[in-house]
Amino acid sequence: MSGIRCQEDIKLSFEPKMPTLYEYFPIMVKFFSNEHWPIHVHAFYGDEFACKVEFDVKKKTHCFRKVRGYKMLPNAQMHDLKKLINTYQSDIIQSWINFVVLNKRIPKQRITKRIP
16 A cells, blocks of 8 residues: 555544533532433542432432442532532522523532632
């Protein structure tokens, strides 16, 4: 062959976008671009800690679940996450609906003051 090379092994990788909803100190609250019901978000702390927060809209409650492949957040960060979720629960639910159902862009919010 004359100088033309083919690359046979081309790997295409698809990683769904994860818009960041909140940045609260080192905790990042995100959701995937291809989310599913029930309404939920993913909270990350560094590269090895994460949890999923599921919302029950009718009961106005939420629960925290382990994410496969990650450790649960350490106690201090879980405490901070619980404060964030309790304070912004209705905003998170509305943002999820806007993004997943209505296909609207969601601005990232950086919270720089501790939630009491």
